[in-house]
């Protein structure tokens with residue numbers, strides 16, 4: 407690693423001085439925590455220096471790109487969209503996720519799509535992709551509307567029906583519950599209650615693993631027989647056991663149904679994966695543990711990301727009443743009687759632009775990491791020896807005035823009127839769902855969910871900002887508001 411770092415510094419890359427074992431991790435966490443504890447003055451979408459103060463300060467001090475050390479891994483923080491396109495797409499086969507980057511993911515959800523590289527990754531991706539095709543997702547519309555209906559009822563009870571009545575609601579927490587409900591239903595259909603138990607277990611596991619991560623510069627800490635580790639191991643066994651029993655029940659039910667049904671395993675995500683894994687004509691069968699790990703992956707990748715998007719979208723609509731009105735008018739035009747048709751969702755252009763602009767200003771994933779798996783040269787001349795870590799600072803890139811113009815920190819959904827590639831000076835500067843072969847596999851599901859939820863909420867309520875709201879976006883797995891999002895909600 408020392409040789410590798412010397413080779414990077416030899417090319418003129420500079421960065422903050424690392425400390426023994428921890429590299430720059432402690433300073434990054436410390437800076438982010440200090441910003442979070444301080445909060446922001448007023449509502450501004452110019453949030454890079456607040457959410458990623460390390461990136462804002464070090465890119466000014468050391469230039470772009472700059473060099474950090476994550477524990478023992480030297481990482482280049484890359485800002486230039488051409489280099490990012492090479493890493494994610496053009497030279498895709500030369501970049502993967504390093505063991506160090508994946509340690510937490512593998513401990514948490516095992517070897518699913520997010521945590522795999524190489525041939526294993528491409529096998530999983532080809533088995534899973536058909537489950538996310540638009541036509542199959544449309545079958546999930548009623549799951550999404552049913553879950554959202556429960557939230558509409560809950561808020562209606564709280565707000566009351568009389569005209570002019572307005573109540574403060576902390577929407578972020580409720581939207582997290584809604585997104586968990588949606589992912590439980592879309593993943594497990596009628597077995598969603600068992601699915602919910604799994605997801606509650608995963609939430610606790612995440613908390614325990616973060617505690618464990620704080621000691622991760624002690625070598626082998628994860629393997630020591632500590633009380634914390636025993637708790638983690640037990641919980642992991644329970645979660646996997648529940649998922650395995652679900653899979654076996656489905657297999658028995660499918661064997662009974664035989665050819666009498668077009669989707670004998672069920673038409674939720676679990677059923678579709680089982681169907682593809684068993685009968686999709688793939689040469690290598692999908693083992694049970696792989697399915698277990700993919701179910702956990704959907705939860706990790708699809709829960710907090712979706713709720714982050716929804717919560718920020720409501721905040722932005724509450725603070726931009728003109729866009730709230732435009733979006734509501736569009737929803738009322740295309741869905742006069744509730745959200746009842748998956749085909750028509752594609753007509754929600756304004757809502758679609760609002761979703762993209764929300765993800766640009768408040769991307770759920772604030773950064774992505776890779777490592778070079780071969781000695782590689784980027785077209786700007788930077789040599790990346792094998793094993794070099796790479797950070798792509800999505801948040802910073804999506805707020806860069808040089809790419810997005812002087813209004814980069816303003817909410818202007820119309821910039822997406824002609825799609826993501828025409829929204830700014832570089833066709834690949836929007837990274838909300840990433841791009842290239844590892845583009846978010848759940849993008850279609852996430853956008854469909856966001857459209858359904860926003861449409862139903864706009865049909866039923868109007869939103870204004872509560873004076874109790876304090877703007878404090880921060881990274882806690884995803885970018886979310888540290889103290890929730892308080893809105894004044896009125897029934898319409």
Ligand code: HEM
Nearest residue numbers: 519704707708711712715770771774839840844846848852
């Ligand atoms: C607003 C919601 C979402 C956002 C913003 C989002 C964003 C992203 C991003 C940026 C990546 C690339 C990460 C990387 O390469 O390091 C990704 C990958 C992924 N996402 Fe999403 N995601 C969302 C919803 C979902 C949903 C609902 C699911 C599934 C149910 C999902 C499943 C995945 C998976 C499995 C990957 C890994 C793909 C691979 O490596 O082949 N995501 N997502």
